[in-house]
Amino acid sequence: MLHTPVLLEEVNSACPDNCNLIIDGTLWHWWHSFHLASKTSHLIWMDIDPNMLSIAQKNLQALVNPQSKITYINDSYSNIDSITKQYGKADFILLDLWVNMDHFKIWDRWFSINYNSMLDMRFDQEQNLSAYDIVNKYSAQQLEKIFVEYADFTPIKSREIAENIVQTRKKSEIQTTFDFKKVLWECGLGKSAITVIFQSIRIQTNNEIQNLKTFLDKLPDILSSWWVCCIITFHSIEDRVVKKAFQQLASTKRFDLVNKKAIKPTYIEVQKNKASRSSLLRIISKI
Ligand SMILES: C[S@@+](CC[C@H](N)C(=O)[O-])C[C@H]1O[C@@H](n2cnc3c(N)ncnc32)[C@H](O)[C@@H]1O
Numbered sequence: 001m002l003h004t005p006v007l008l009e010e011v012n013s014a015c016p017d018n019c020n021l022i023i024d025g026t027l028w029h030w031w032h033s034f035h036l037a038s039k040t041s042h043l044i045w046m047d048i049d050p051n052m053l054s055i056a057q058k059n060l061q062a063l064v065n066p067q068s069k070i071t072y073i074n075d076s077y078s079n080i081d082s083i084t085k086q087y088g089k090a091d092f093i094l095l096d097l098w099v100n101m102d103h104f105k106i107w108d109r110w111f112s113i114n115y116n117s118m119l120d121m122r123f124d125q126e127q128n129l130s131a132y133d134i135v136n137k138y139s140a141q142q143l144e145k146i147f148v149e150y151a152d153f154t155p156i157k158s159r160e161i162a163e164n165i166v167q168t169r170k171k172s173e174i175q176t177t178f179d180f181k182k183v184l185w186e187c188g189l190g191k192s193a194i195t196v197i198f199q200s201i202r203i204q205t206n207n208e209i210q211n212l213k214t215f216l217d218k219l220p221d222i223l224s225s226w227w228v229c230c231i232i233t234f235h236s237i238e239d240r241v242v243k244k245a246f247q248q249l250a251s252t253k254r255f256d257l258v259n260k261k262a263i264k265p266t267y268i269e270v271q272k273n274k275a276s277r278s279s280l281l282r283i284i285s286k287i
Contacts, residue, residue, distance in 0.1 A: 004031075004272070004273040004275075004276070005029070005031035005032050005035075005096070006096070006232060006265060006269070006273065006275070006276040006279040007232055007263065007265055007269070007276070007279055007281045008031065008032060008035060010263050010281055011032055011035075011036075011094060011230050011232070011281065012032075012035050012036065014228055014230050014258065014283050015036050015039055015092045015094075015228065015230075016039070016091060016092065016226070016228060017039050018039065018040075019039050019040040019090075019091035019092050020040065020041065020042065020088070020091055020224070021040060021042045021043075021044065021087060021088055021089070021090045021091055021092075021224075022036050022039065022040040022042070022043050022044070022090065022091065022092045022093075022094075023043075023044040023046065023080065023083070023084075023090045023092070023093045023094070024036070024043070024044070024045050024046065024093075024094050024096075025046050025077030025080060025093060025094065025095045025215070026046070026047060026077060026094075026095050026096045026097060027045040027046060027047040027052065027053060027056050028047060028049075028052045028056065028096075029056065030045065030056045030059070030060050032094055032096060033045055033094070034060065034063060036092070036094070037068050039092075040068070040091070040092075041067070041068060041069060042068070042069045042070075042071070042087070043068060043069070043070050043071070044070075044071045044073060044083060044087060044090075045060075045070060045071070045072050045073070046072075046073045046074075046075055046076075046077055046080075046083070047074065048074070048075065048076045048077075048123045048124050048206075049123045049124065050074045050124075050125075053072055053074050056072075057072055071087065076124075076211055077095055077211065077215050078210075078211040078212075078214040078215050078218075080093075080215060080218060080222050081218045081221065081222055084221075084222040088224075089222060089223055089224040089227075090222060090223055090224060090227065091223070091224050091226065091227050091228070092227065092228050092229070092230075093219075093222070093223065093227075093228075093229045093230070094229075094230045094231075094232075095212075095215070095229075095230070095231045095232065096232045097208075097212070097231070097232060097233050097234065097235075097238055098233070098234040098235065098238075099123075099202070113177060113181060113191075113194055113195055113198050115177060116176050116177050116178040117176060117177055118132065118175060118176055118177075119131040119132035119135055119174070119175065119176065119177065119180060120132065121201065121202045121205045121206070122205060122206065123206050124206075127206075129205060130205060131201050131202065131205045132174075132175070134146070134201055134204055134205060135165060135169075135174050135180055135201065136169050136173055136174055139166075140159070140162040140163050140165075140166045141162075143158075143161070143162035143165055143166075144158040144159050144161075144162040145158075146200050146201065146203075146204050147161055147162065147197065147200055149200075149209075149237070150199070150200035150203045150204065150209070150237060151196045151197055151199065151200035152196070152236075152237075153196075153197075160187060161184065161187050161189075161197065164183055164186065164187050165183055168183045180198075181194055184197055199235075203237075208238070209237065209238070209241060212238060212241050212242070213241060213245075216241070216242070216245035217245075219245070219249070219284075220249065220254075220255075223286065225286065226285075226286055227285065227286050228258070228283060228284070228285045228286075229283070229284050229285075230281060230282075230283050231281070231282050231283075232279055232280070232281050233279070233280050233282075234278050234279055234280075235278070239262060239280050239282070242282050243262070243282065246282055246284045249284060250284070253287070254286065254287055255284055255285065255286055255287060256284065256285050256286075256287050257282075257283075257284055258283035258284065258285055259281075259282070259283055262280035262281060262282050263280070263281040263282075263283070264279070264280060264281075265277065265279055
């Protein structure tokens with residue numbers, strides 16, 4: 001198993017012992033959760049992607065102490081309030097955002113720019129909206145907004161790319177990854193800029209920023225009277241959203257920012273796991 005969880009020690013030490021309920025809202029390869037399992041009698045493991053959840057379910061059953069109660073839920077962490085209504089408030093919640101490396105290897109879902117496949121990018125395959133719809137049906141203004149907000153491109157460059165997309169699809173649909181790459185290439189973008197545009201389309205497809213905001217709005221009501229929440233982000237846009245929400249909660253004096261600044265992986269961790277280099281961990285707890 002090649003996956004290495006990021007900031008594992010830091011998450012582990014932020015999690016109190018003897019929790020009644022721990023929720024991992026983004027399970028995937030379960031590594032964080034597996035290490036947290038000894039600290040609670042009930043774990044809730046969520047992932048929006050049913051494939052990821054069933055892989056985890058198969059592998060985890062054998063690994064975790066049979067005395068721990070585990071509940072698997074295939075849903076978005078943004079719906080966490082319906083889960084706490086059913087199972088009670090949580091003592092510890094972890095979100096480890098971003099896609100996982102397996103997603104990049106699923107070539108037919110168009111998570112990677114390296115494979116030619118139909119535009120898709122949905123975590124949840126039952127969701128209607130796909131990357132194809134965004135690229136082929138969104139107006140130039142809507143596309144421009146995505147590139148400004150989620151790719152940090154200037155409004156002028158974003159408009160140029162959006163207009164190029166609209167002009168191209170008037171001639172024929174942009175159906176595949178490579179069709180889309182070609183349009184971006186013709187706008188003068190290199191590989192890393194193309195990757196960032198792909199990411200921005202993925203963020204829009206899966207409503208990632210809105211899901212995070214919805215979760216953060218619900219946070220004060222879903223945690224028990226003493227609780228901790230850890231959120232790991234890999235993108236400055238996500239981190240800004242978490243930072244602002246945590247600061248607002250802390251300003252009420254009922255919550256404590258466990259670290260004033262986001263925690264970064266150590267030099268050693270980055271050397272061992274290059275994928276960790278842009279990760280940031282923020283922790284908040286109830287006073
Ligand atoms: C970076 S991985 C988590 C890795 C995990 N902590 C580990 O140690 O193996 C992120 C996971 O979050 C899932 N995900 C993305 N958006 C989600 C959402 N809104 N609700 C629940 N899961 C989501 C993805 O399917 C992916 O499996």
